[in-house]
Amino acid sequence: MKFGYFDDSNREYVITQPDTPLPWINYLGCQAYFGIISNTAGGYSFYRDARLRRLTRYRYNNVPMDFGGRYIYLRDHESSQFWSPSWQPTRNNLENYRCRHGLGYTIIGSAYQGIEAETLYFVPLDENLEIWQLTVTNRRATTAQISAFASIEFCLWDAQDDATNFQRNFNTGEVQVEKGVIYHKTEYRERRCHFAYFACSRPTVGFDTQREAFLGPYRGWDNPVAVEAGQLTNSIAHGWSPMGAHQVKLTLAPGQSDQIIFVLGYHENPPDEKFDPPRSQTIDKKHVRPVIAKYLDCSQAGAAFDRLHRYWDGLLGIFQVDTPCVHTNRMVNIWNAYQCMATFNMSRSASLYESGIGRGLGFRDSNQDLLGFVHMVPSRARERILDLAATQLPTGGAYHQYQPLTKRGNNDIGSGFNDDPLWLIVGVSAYLKETGDWSILDEPVPYDNQPGSETPLYEHLQRSLRYTLNRLGPHGLPLIGRADWNDCLNLNCFSDTPGQSFQTTTNKDGKVAESVFIAALFVQAGSELASIAALRGLATEADRYLAEIAQMDAAVREHGWDGEWFLRAYDDAGAKIGSQQCDEGKIFIESQGFCTLAGIGLEDGLAEKALDSTRKYLATEHGIVVQQPPYSRYYLNLGEISSYPPGYKENASIFCHVNPWVMIGEARLGRGDYAFDYYARINPSKREEISETHRCEPYVYAQTIAGKDAPTFGEAKNSWLTGTAAWNYYAISQWILGIRTTLDGLCIAPAIPKQWRGFKATREFRGVVYRIAIERSGEGNRIALTVDGLPIAGNIVYPPADGRKEVNVRGILT
Numbered sequence: 111m112k113f114g115y116f117d118d119s120n121r122e123y124v125i126t127q128p129d130t131p132l133p134w135i136n137y138l139g140c141q142a143y144f145g146i147i148s149n150t151a152g153g154y155s156f157y158r159d160a161r162l163r164r165l166t167r168y169r170y171n172n173v174p175m176d177f178g179g180r181y182i183y184l185r186d187h188e189s190s191q192f193w194s195p196s197w198q199p200t201r202n203n204l205e206n207y208r209c210r211h212g213l214g215y216t217i218i219g220s221a222y223q224g225i226e227a228e229t230l231y232f233v234p235l236d237e238n239l240e241i242w243q244l245t246v247t248n249r250r251a252t253t254a255q256i257s258a259f260a261s262i263e264f265c266l267w268d269a270q271d272d273a274t275n276f277q278r279n280f281n282t283g284e285v286q287v288e289k290g291v292i293y294h295k296t297e298y299r300e301r302r303c304h305f306a307y308f309a310c311s312r313p314t315v316g317f318d319t320q321r322e323a324f325l326g327p328y329r330g331w332d333n334p335v336a337v338e339a340g341q342l343t344n345s346i347a348h349g350w351s352p353m354g355a356h357q358v359k360l361t362l363a364p365g366q367s368d369q370i371i372f373v374l375g376y377h378e379n380p381p382d383e384k385f386d387p388p389r390s391q392t393i394d395k396k397h398v399r400p401v402i403a404k405y406l407d408c409s410q411a412g413a414a415f416d417r418l419h420r421y422w423d424g425l426l427g428i429f430q431v432d433t434p435c436v437h438t439n440r441m442v443n444i445w446n447a448y449q450c451m452a453t454f455n456m457s458r459s460a461s462l463y464e465s466g467i468g469r470g471l472g473f474r475d476s477n478q479d480l481l482g483f484v485h486m487v488p489s490r491a492r493e494r495i496l497d498l499a500a501t502q503l504p505t506g507g508a509y510h511q512y513q514p515l516t517k518r519g520n521n522d523i524g525s526g527f528n529d530d531p532l533w534l535i536v537g538v539s540a541y542l543k544e545t546g547d548w549s550i551l552d553e554p555v556p557y558d559n560q561p562g563s564e565t566p567l568y569e570h571l572q573r574s575l576r577y578t579l580n581r582l583g584p585h586g587l588p589l590i591g592r593a594d595w596n597d598c599l600n601l602n603c604f605s606d607t608p609g610q611s612f613q614t615t616t617n618k619d620g621k622v623a624e625s626v627f628i629a630a631l632f633v634q635a636g637s638e639l640a641s642i643a644a645l646r647g648l649a650t651e652a653d654r655y656l657a658e659i660a661q662m663d664a665a666v667r668e669h670g671w672d673g674e675w676f677l678r679a680y681d682d683a684g685a686k687i688g689s690q691q692c693d694e695g696k697i698f699i700e701s702q703g704f705c706t707l708a709g710i711g712l713e714d715g716l717a718e719k720a721l722d723s724t725r726k727y728l729a730t731e732h733g734i735v736v737q738q739p740p741y742s743r744y745y746l747n748l749g750e751i752s753s754y755p756p757g758y759k760e761n762a763s764i765f766c767h768v769n770p771w772v773m774i775g776e777a778r779l780g781r782g783d784y785a786f787d788y789y790a791r792i793n794p795s796k797r798e799e800i801s802e803t804h805r806c807e808p809y810v811y812a813q814t815i816a817g818k819d820a821p822t823f824g825e826a827k828n829s830w831l832t833g834t835a836a837w838n839y840y841a842i843s844q845w846i847l848g849i850r851t852t853l854d855g856l857c858i859a860p861a862i863p864k865q866w867r868g869f870k871a872t873r874e875f876r877g878v879v880y881r882i883a884i885e886r887s888g889e890g891n892r893i894a895l896t897v898d899g900l901p902i903a904g905n906i907v908y909p910p911a912d913g914r915k916e917v918n919v920r921g922i923l924t
């Protein structure tokens with residue numbers, strides 16, 4: 111069953127039924143001002159940091175679900191009836207309801223009793239504001255007298271405090287209303303220099319800023335008393351809950367349309383220009399007024415919307431494919447790339463499953479996100495890399511997270527996740543391969559943000575590798591620390607107290623538990639660094655890395671192989687995890703995926719065996735589960751992984767983030783059919799048909815799909831912010847379609863299904879456009895390439911020596 115359809119030519123997903131199984135959201139903004147918006151206009155906005163600079167309120171995990179939003183009400187003054195054209199909050203029986211989620215914008219429209227209304231929501235590039243452009247059309251045979259109300263509820267900035275510290279917060283709220291603009295200025299009197307505003311393009315007949323005046327006591331957003339009465343009350347908030355509502359009256363002749371723009375924004379004044387006059391408490395508006403005026407103008411708003419379109423044309427144009435599979439084309443060309451932008455921007459902070467207050471930017475997460483983002487805006491990738499590296503500790507270790515606003519490592523979670531530092535090498539390597547910008551390696555970057563501690567970025571990478579080598583366990587495998595990629599495999603935390611953190615309550619000395627996954631990551635990151643060192647002319651260093659990698663590879667073969675597959679880990683007692691010998695959790699995906707991705711066992715059949723076992727024991731119709739059998743009870747020595755009931759999250763769900771590692775392993779083995787088959791199983795567009803089972807958005811990946819041991823097998827959760835976005839994008843584009851960036855050129859090495867006759871692609875790479883056509887002439891994945899008609903040796907296309915900006919590449923697979 112479907113709840114809408116893909117409109118590929120407009121790059122939109124069109125939802126045609128408002129009561130989707132879960133709110134299906136989109137992101138507004140892609141630079142500093144952001145919002146999430148659901149298909150019924152739920153969601154909230156923030157500036158940079160969803161916790162510390164939250165502009166509007168949202169009520170997570172509430173009933174009914176998805177409350178708090180950018181709500182518009184229309185009221186017919188003849189009948190006194192009112193409704194929301196976005197369905198929520200009033201939930202009337204609308205006609206022609208549709209929500210078009212597009213790239214950086216959402217349009218929600220419907221008709222009710224002959225009145226058609228549509229609102230376009232978007233954030234203009236380079237601005238800290240959002241535009242709601244409402245068009246109302248009278249389809250009746252008679253003139254209509256309509257009031258349009260637009261409303262939001264302000265958050266008192268720190269979303270955590272806002273939801274908990276009521277004894278203070280019910281007293282601090284302040285607003286100012288001037289020339290039809292509502293300014294929210296709570297705490298502006300003291301240490302804040304920023305405020306929010308809510309403006310309207312038309313003369314208003316009323317406003318409200320006190321929530322209780324607008325809603326009425328004991329009422330909700332579905333039935334505001336002021337809308338019911340047909341007249342806002344011009345209330346001024348003092349304490350309690352400041353909000354913003356505008357009322358505009360429209361007289362519409364039959365067939366007539368009218369348009370209103372509402373602008374919600376954030377502004378920061380210089381500290382010495384907070385007030386005007388200086389000793390007053392009145393906000394100085396000289397800087398913000400022109401911005402507001404600009405976007406209340408329809409033609410300016412229209413121009414900003416066109417610019418946003420062109421921006422996305424440019425970003426998506428960097429890589430476009432034309433394959434025999436519509437789901438592949440759609441995801442690669444539009445939605446997966448788009449999701450990569452959102453995950454890059456948000457890391458794991460703000461979605462419907464991440465409350466925006468829990469986690470900052472993850473060190474390992476952000477580095478992995480680069481894999482899917484770096485080609486789009488390399489300059490922002492560069493900045494992110496330098497920010498991440500600046501939180502690295504002098505030991506080479508890393509804070510697990512940092513706050514986007516302060517860019518400081520977050521002490522709550524601390525460090526000691528022993529895979530973290532290696533991801534920095536993976537991220538930097540992806541950047542170098544994309545851009546060839548070697549200057550980044552010489553950038554001075556501090557440790558733990560301490561001025562004076564700067565070394566070139568390159569040394570950060572050296573220390574990352576050393577960090578692992580300095581922490582090897584009894585089998586010569588890396589010690590796991592608090593956890594590795596699997597945050598829930600907590601081998602040094604024996605927690606028997608409810609509520610204790612599984613990761614940070616460390617009560618073992620950490621000298622025994624080892625991770626085969628980190629060993630594989632070390633092999634991968636180490637060989638990336640060895641190639642970088644070699645190209646930097648550091649041959650001895652490169653050789654040393656190769657020797658260390660060989661040693662790690664040997665340790666994996668000797669102590670990390672279980673006969674049919676790779677082991678997962680050793681626990682604190684030195685017992686095996688992910689082994690035939692275990693009662694539960696006999697085989698895990700992470701080590702099968704990452705060992706083969708890293709090339710361990712490619713030559714001697716171990717990789718093939720491991721992937722065959724993966725197919726046999728872990729693959730399901732909905733994707734590959736984390737492990738089998740799942741843990742049926744809580745294990746003190748394993749931690750959070752066994753806290754989930756079987757089939758969910760790290761306890762044997764289909765963790766979509768790690769499925770691509772297996773795809774890449776299969777591609778490395780040249781088994782294109784298997785690689786693509788796994789790709790298709792979790793492709794959201796392919797799963798659109800089973801939306802009633804999948805339940806999450808069909809246009810983006812979710813973190814998990816309930817595994818076969820769960821009663822809800824096939825149900826997705828935690829959509830949008832997940833490493834799944836970058837890894838699937840990377841797997842399909844660089845390994846299955848095989849258009850792969852390397853340090854010195856573009857490698858073309860597809861591993862596609864036998865049935866495909868070929869495919870076409872366009873790839874902009876370091877300023878050159880490569881038009882690639884692949885044709886199949888045999889069943890295998892051996893490739894012969896011609897560049898502009900001339901055959902070349904090998905599978906790497908180097909940038910043209912004569913400065914040509916367009917190159918035609920043809921590849922024949924045999």
Ligand code: BGC
Nearest residue numbers: 469596597598613750759760
């Ligand atoms: C989740 C993990 C996540 C971790 C972050 C756990 O509860 O299951 O997926 O990485 O929290 O701290």
Ligand code: NOJ
Nearest residue numbers: 458474475595596597598
């Ligand atoms: C989600 C976290 O964000 C990520 O860092 C982790 O690797 C996975 N969960 C697996 O636990």
